[in-house]
Amino acid sequence: MSELTSLNEAVIRGDIKNALAETQKALDAGVQVQDVLDRGLIAAMDDVGERFAKGKIFVPQMLRSAKTMQECVALIKPAFQEGNVTLKGKVLVGTVKGDLHDIGKNLVAMMMEGAGFIVIDLGVDVSPETFAEKAIEVKPDILGMSALLSTTMPAMPMTIEALKKAGVRDRMKVMIGGAPVTGKYAGEIQADAYAPDAGSAVSAAKKLMGIS
């Protein structure tokens, strides 16, 4: 619907000032918060993800759009009430134990939020035990792990083992990524999915959840 087109465009451009103005305008005009979120913001980020996948825009534009959406979400958050607004699912992310690299993970977290997932980011150097503890506490739909060193990758199967031991492995899907990680490796350690970058991570997450 046309009343949200300007909002879409502002998010795609990464124009925080206008995006916030358009968000407020939509709310004032009586558009439902769920609609503002789904058709105003998430739809814009879906577009951003697609353009990135096609090589039409690059990391800085993706970041800028994601930040713009974050600002707009902050604006509509007071209107979120229990059951009033539904999001796509919950994602728990972190970089594995012994590894401090976070750029890729942060991009994935941002794009997941842009796609309408709730993201809980555990940061870097996250032990298998911490992943398991938090998984029990937070009950994510997807657990995402990132590793950038060949020497820290073994923490991935260790984390999957920790989830099994805690009896929660089958309550969530596990997705992995990071420069040395491959789809083959994901298969070997019985992860549910692998994604090579932030854009495809969102597509993979939606596929795991059975949504589009």
Add this chain to the structure above:
Amino acid sequence: MIIVGENINTSRKSIAEAVEKRDADFIVGTAQAQAEAGAHYIDVNAGTFLKEEGECLCWLVETIQQAVDLPLCLDSPDPGALTGAMKRHKGVPMINSISLEEERFRSLLPVVASQPCHVVALCMAQRSMPVTVGERVKAGAELIHKLTNEGIPLERIYVDPLVQPVSVDTRMGTAALGAIQGIMKEFPGVNTICGLSNVSFGLPRRRLINRHFLALCMASGLSAAILDPTDRELMATLLTVDMLLGRDEYCGDFIEAYQSDRLPGA
């Protein structure tokens, strides 16, 4: 400027295949091309082979050095893989790299102290990626102190300021440059080194970005670089900047490069 040739890395498909098949001719060819293009060290990285990394690294060391008379830069975070490779290495190797991350430092310090080698010291702090120039210089200084205390001479230490992509934060270029300047100033005699490709991650025209970053690093005092010496435009930049920084007597190397058609463009 000391040049470390970066091309023998199994994250590159052709190299992975050659290592998989043990294609010595291909690997030697790649090493020779880098040597002829001016590399002083040949970097070898088999990190993508995971459990077989040590075995692959040893094979690479032996294969390359029986044909090419250059020291190697052994590129691995795995102490076991490094130790094996160092045993087979002829001459003084460069070890890439050590950092302040607890486990990595603890396991690699005895390895780099065990025999004469050059050490790349990465400015990664214990628990986090550095953000500012100050954090990088602090990490670098701590590494220098710890390594020299183990008897490693200052001139054998190559501090890597940790280059991060400008696509993620546009302050990352000047953060690395400031760190190079800071380390060179505070520790006369030490070396600094960095790879060029991180800076352009996430952007198009990466080679354009990388060679301009090289120029800026050189102007900031960088003494060594990990790069592709067979990249003619990159080497042309290196040569040109060396001359502009007053390091080319009578502009001789530059003119010779021009006369042998090694300076593309205008």
